Amino acid sequence: xxxxxxxxxxxxxxxxxxxxxxxxxxxxxxxxxxxxxxxxxxxxxxxxxxxxxxxxxxxxxxxxxxxxxxxxxxxxxxxxxxxxxxxxxxxxxxxxxxxxxxxxxxxxxxxxxxxxxxxxxxxxxxxxxxxxxxxxxxxxxxxxxxxxxxxxxxxxxxxxxxxxxxxxxxxxxxxxxxxxxxxxxxxxxxxxxxxxxxxxxxxxxxxxxxxxxxxxxxxxxxxxxxxxxxxxxxxxxxxxxxxxxxxxxxxxxxxxxxxxxxxxxxxxxxxxxxxxxxxxxxxxxxxxxxxxxxxxxxxxxxxxxxxxxxxxxxxxxxxxxxxxxxxxxxxxxxxxxxxxxxxxxxxxxxxxxxxxxxxxxxxxxxxxxxxxxxxxxxxxxxxxxxxxxxxxxxxxxxxxxxxxxxxxxxxxxxxxxxxxxxxxxxxxxxxxxxxxx
Amino acid sequence: xxxxxxxxxxxxxxxxxxxxxxxxxxxxxxxxxxxxxxxxxxxxxxxxxxxxxxxxxxxxxxxxxxxxxxxxxxxxxxxxxxxxxxxxxxxxxxxxxxxxxxxxxxxxxxxxxxxxxxxxxxxxxxxxxxxxxxxxxxxxxxxxxxxxxxxxxxxxxxxxxxxxxxxxxxxxxxxxxxxxxxxxxxxxxxxxxxxxxxxxxxxxxxxxxxxxxxxxxxxxxxxxxxxxxxxxxxxxxxxxxxxxxxxxxxxxxxxxxxxxxxxxxxxxxxxxxxxxxxxxxxxxxxxxxxxxxxxxxxxxxxxxxxxxxxxxx
Numbered sequence: 001x002x003x004x005x006x007x008x009x010x011x012x013x014x015x016x017x018x019x020x021x022x023x024x025x026x027x028x029x030x031x032x033x034x035x036x037x038x039x040x041x042x043x044x045x046x047x048x049x050x051x052x053x054x055x056x057x058x059x060x061x062x063x064x065x066x067x068x069x070x071x072x073x074x075x076x077x078x079x080x081x082x083x084x085x086x087x088x089x090x091x092x093x094x095x096x097x098x099x100x101x102x103x104x105x106x107x108x109x110x111x112x113x114x115x116x117x118x119x120x121x122x123x124x125x126x127x128x129x130x131x132x133x134x135x136x137x138x139x140x141x142x143x144x145x146x147x148x149x150x151x152x153x154x155x156x157x158x159x160x161x162x163x164x165x166x167x168x169x170x171x172x173x174x175x176x177x178x179x180x181x182x183x184x185x186x187x188x189x190x191x192x193x194x195x196x197x198x199x200x201x202x203x204x205x206x207x208x209x210x211x212x213x214x215x216x217x218x219x220x221x222x223x224x225x226x227x228x229x230x231x232x233x234x235x236x237x238x239x240x241x242x243x244x245x246x247x248x249x250x251x252x253x254x255x256x257x258x259x260x261x262x263x264x265x266x267x268x269x270x271x272x273x274x275x276x277x278x279x280x281x282x283x284x285x286x287x288x289x290x291x292x293x294x295x296x297x298x299x300x301x302x303x304x305x306x307x308x309x310x311x312x313x314x315x316x317x318x319x320x321x322x323x324x325x326x327x328x329x330x331x332x333x334x335x336x337x338x339x340x341x342x343x344x345x346x347x348x349x350x351x352x353x354x355x356x357x358x359x360x361x362x363x364x365x366x367x368x369x370x371x372x373x374x375x376x377x378x379x380x381x382x383x384x385x386x387x388x389x390x391x392x393x394x395x396x397x398x399x400x401x402x403x404x405x406x407x408x409x410x411x412x413x414x415x416x417x418x419x420x421x422x423x424x425x426x427x428x429x430x431x432x433x434x435x436x437x
Numbered sequence: 438x439x440x441x442x443x444x445x446x447x448x449x450x451x452x453x454x455x456x457x458x459x460x461x462x463x464x465x466x467x468x469x470x471x472x473x474x475x476x477x478x479x480x481x482x483x484x485x486x487x488x489x490x491x492x493x494x495x496x497x498x499x500x501x502x503x504x505x506x507x508x509x510x511x512x513x514x515x516x517x518x519x520x521x522x523x524x525x526x527x528x529x530x531x532x533x534x535x536x537x538x539x540x541x542x543x544x545x546x547x548x549x550x551x552x553x554x555x556x557x558x559x560x561x562x563x564x565x566x567x568x569x570x571x572x573x574x575x576x577x578x579x580x581x582x583x584x585x586x587x588x589x590x591x592x593x594x595x596x597x598x599x600x601x602x603x604x605x606x607x608x609x610x611x612x613x614x615x616x617x618x619x620x621x622x623x624x625x626x627x628x629x630x631x632x633x634x635x636x637x638x639x640x641x642x643x644x645x646x647x648x649x650x651x652x653x654x655x656x657x658x659x660x661x662x663x664x665x666x667x668x669x670x671x672x673x674x675x676x677x678x679x680x681x682x683x684x685x686x687x688x689x690x691x692x693x694x695x696x697x698x699x700x701x702x703x704x705x706x707x708x709x710x711x712x713x714x715x716x717x718x719x720x721x722x723x724x725x726x727x728x729x730x731x732x733x734x735x736x737x738x739x740x741x742x743x744x745x746x747x748x749x750x
Contacts, residue, residue: 192547197634203547203571203606206633272555273548317556319525321546321569 002426003038009047009387011377013349019052021383024425028379045433047387050420051349054357055087055384057373059150059179059257059364060233060305061330063089063120065111066104067096072310072404074111077330078118080308080402082429084330085386085419087118088373089308090364093125094155100125100136102144109146117429119373121366124148126158126167126178135167142174149365152179154233155280157215159185164219168228175365177255179231180219182240183281187211192320194267194282202270204320207282209237216240220247220254229253231363234307236262236281238291245300255363257305258292260329260336265289265409275316275323276409279309296355297346303360306333310405328408331401335415338390343416371425383426387433392418438738441554441563445574445610450617453581459734460582460727467504467730475733478507481740484537484561485511486528488544493701493725494566494576498541501732507740510535525549529558537561539740547571562739570604576700577610579731581618583724584655587696592619597649599625599681600659600708601670603632607700608659612640625649627681629670630661646681647690655696658683658709674707684710688718696720 006019011029019026020033020042028036058081064072074091081089091108093099099108105122112120124141128134130153141148151171158164158180167178188211193199195206216232220243223230232244235256247254261279266286269277277283295301309326316323337356341347347355361367361374375381396413398406422430438455439447448456467473483502485495495511502509514528523531525544532540539562542550547569554563567573581591588594596615602608602624615622616639623641624631635642643649650656661681663674671677678684683697697709697719705711714721 195633197637200603200632200634201609201638203569203609205570273551274555314524314526317524317526319544319546319549319552321549 003042004426005033005039005042005044006047006052006387007044009050009052011052012353013051016048019377019385021423021426024383024427026377026379026381026383029377032379045421049391050387050389052377053085053349053353053386053388054375054377055373055386055422055424056085056334056356057360057364057366058086058089058306058308058330058333059303059360060154060307061089061091062094062307062309062326063091063108064095064310066107070312070404074108074120075115075117076402076404077308077310078112078115078120080330081118082422082424083402083419084332085334085388085422086330087384087386087422087424087429088121088361088366089118090121090123090150092154093123093152094130098125098129099123100128100130102137102140105141105146105148106144118424119371121150121364122146122148123150123152123154123179126151126153127163130156132156132158132160132163135163135170138167138171138176139174142176147369149174149176150179150231151176152181152233154179154181157181157183157185159215161218161222165222165226168223168230169226172228177229177231177363179233180215181233182212182215182219184211184214187214192278193270194284196267196285198267198270202273204270209239209284212237212281213239213243216243220244220252223254224252229255232256234259234262234281234305235292235301236284236288238288241291241295241300245295248300255302256300257303258296258301259307260304260333261327261409262292263289263296263340264336269409273320275318275320276327276407276411278320278323278325279327280325293340293344293346296341297351302355302363304333304337304355305360306330310403311407312405316407326407328401328403328405331403332396332408332410332415334388334419335394335417338417339415342390383423385423386419387421389418389420390416392416394418440739442574442735442739443550443554443563443565444572445577445614448574448614448617453578453614453617456578456731456734456738457582457585459738460578460730463730463733463737473504474506475504476506477737477741478502478505481507481538482536483507483509483539483541483736483740484532485509486532486540486542487511487513488542488549489567491543491567494543497725497728498566498732501729502736504729505733505737507736510537525552526556526558529553532561533559539564539736541566543567545569564735564739567606569606571606572610573606574610574614575728575732575735576607577614578735579724579728580611580657580698580700581614582731583698583720583727584696586727587720588654591615594620594654595652596620596622597625597653597656598622598659599646599656599683601630601661601665602626602635602659603630605659611657612638616640623649625681627671646687650687650690653691653695655698656683656691657698660700660702660704661708663704663707678707682708682710683713685712688713688716698724700724
């Protein structure tokens with residue numbers, strides 16, 4: 001049983017106050033904390049100048065295990081998560097074997113518990129083998145120990161409209177949500193980068209915005225038709241923003257995520273054919289980036305999700321066409337959000353807490369149950385906390401990553417903010433405070 | 438002179454002019470001579486690294502290097518990729534270990550020569566001999582050289598490029614080089630075969646071939662793969678030929694001195710009829726001859742300069 005007193009933390013960026021944690025739970029805040037009976041036994045962490053956020057929740061992480069343990073394992077991926085300030089990650093289903101049965105999701109869930117760096121909430125596949133042909137046993141995954149609530153074929157789109165309709169309907173029985181990887185397959189055959197002036201010049205097959213927007217439009221209409229909620233993964237275009245905004249104005253049950261890299265990077269980076277910048281959906285134009293930031297600020301886009309996608313060196317150390325799609329995200333997400341949203345005045349720290357903890361937990365239904373996440377920083381709530389120093393600047397060094405992989409697009413970039421400590425139910429899962437004991 | 442030739446856009450007007458003038462010199466030194474060999478690149482090693490079949494381009498580079506007395510290694514690695522056999526990186530490391538001075542690379546992936554030149558795998562000079570649907574700079578140079586021999590300086594000349602621009606590395610390189618040389622380029626293609634953003638390229642575009650041909654100083658026909666119709670780029674080979682093929686009727690719309698070019702290999706009857714391809718104004722066979730001179734010039738300028746620097750150091 002540990003007791004910790006965090007002093008002078010700016011909770012959600014507000015006034016500095018103390019936070020007293022005991023046995024995994026926030027016991028008291030502010031003046032109550034310092035005068036509490038158990039404070040004498042507490043280990044003190046001086047959080048002067050630091051911001052306290054609720055433990056971050058990632059709705060979109062690729063942990064690669066089982067099957068691609070050369071790229072990432074649950075252990076290394078969740079360690080990276082803890083370093084990035086996350087206390088819960090939703091592990092995508094495109095593993096090998098695919099997480100399309102209760103057995104696989106329970107395995108991933110257990111591996112997460114054993115590692116202990118962050119809670120792993122497995123995402124179940126919508127269709128068997130991600131093949132888009134027939135529904136996986138969604139109910140069995142929901143009822144398993146993993147308690148799956150988010151279902152996704154991420155990596156590929158559930159493009160069959162009938163199958164998508166049925167999936168949306170079916171998961172209502174257990175309050176699930178379908179997280180759609182919106183990509184019309186015929187419009188994106190062999191697609192390599194954002195379709196635009198640059199793809200034409202570089203001779204790389206284009207991935208047009210309309211291929212995302214057509215599916216987003218279809219799926220918000222389908223969700224409305226059957227009265228289910230739908231979540232749009234890694235929304236990347238201005239047009240998708242407009243569709244989601246319109247849908248929300250009409251009260252349709254849609255939520256959406258944006259990745260850190262789509263908030264910061266543009267397709268201009270592809271000009272040197274360096275596969276570090278190859279990702280799906282692709283990096284878009286500056287106008288798209290501006291629209292995504294604005295949409296995240298005004299709530300049209302509900303959350304930031306990393307789409308952390310580790311790949312071994314050889315999958316990127318090659319020609320563009322054969323390189324793998326995806327980039328690391330867990331350890332840099334908060335810094336990118338600070339850089340693009342907070343330091344630009346678009347979002348305050350309370351807004352960051354909402355977009356990176358409260359809202360993703362709500363969408364993934366991990367805000368309730370035995371070990372909830374995305375809860376307010378208040379007495380009686382689980383002590384899932386992240387302490388951030390917003391005053392630092394760090395040059396990103398891939399070799400410093402806890403991930404097994406090195407495919408960060410931010411190498412050499414200077415980004416603001418450091419996650420100083422992460423608490424999972426009162427236990428430090430990441431700690432750079434240095435000998436606080 | 439630039440260290441690598443990756444894009445025709447890398448060449449300044451001075452660079453491009455130097456290559457073309459040097460190619461003239463190469464032609465003068467070898468044309469009509471019994472002994473066509475120059476000792477310029479003796480002791481230098483040129484590797485032809487071809488990941489994609491192209492007998493004509495490989496042979497042209499091979500002949501060019503041999504006429505300059507370089508040692509030539511043909512390294513054919515068709516179908517090589519991560520999934521099939523050796524990676525580009527390992528191939529590059531192998532060539533580096535063999536001491537290649539220049540690598541001429543043809544690859545089905547756009548940008549593969551950039552990876553070779555910029556990833557630190559090799560120190561050799563890289564010449565792009567065609568990468569995916571991106572560029573083919575020496576083709577553009579030989580086209581410019583051929584046109585210049587007939588038309589004089591290309592500044593202000595009207596050049597019409599017709600066909601599958603979307604998938605054509607020849608078209609991309611030609612637009613960039615001809616713009617540098619001051620020519621006025623018009624791309625003609627069905628809307629489905631013009632790339633996104635072509636309106637920002639330094640050229641005009643048209644869907645109407647008849648209209649574009651009047652006033653042309655040269656027309657360059659691009660190869661069109663019949664299989665493109667399966668992806669709905671056009672309805673049929675017949676309709677394509679009717680709307681965008683060069684036949685005798687269309688040739689008659691052009692000024693009498695206007696040239697007809699084609700990078701080869703031709704689909705006779707598809708984008709060009711046999712009578713036009715074999716007509717007096719066709720310089721298609723000459724393009725092949727000139728290809729050798731231009732590639733000699735490129736290899737000479739990139740590798741001989743290197744040698745001098747190293748010997749001086």
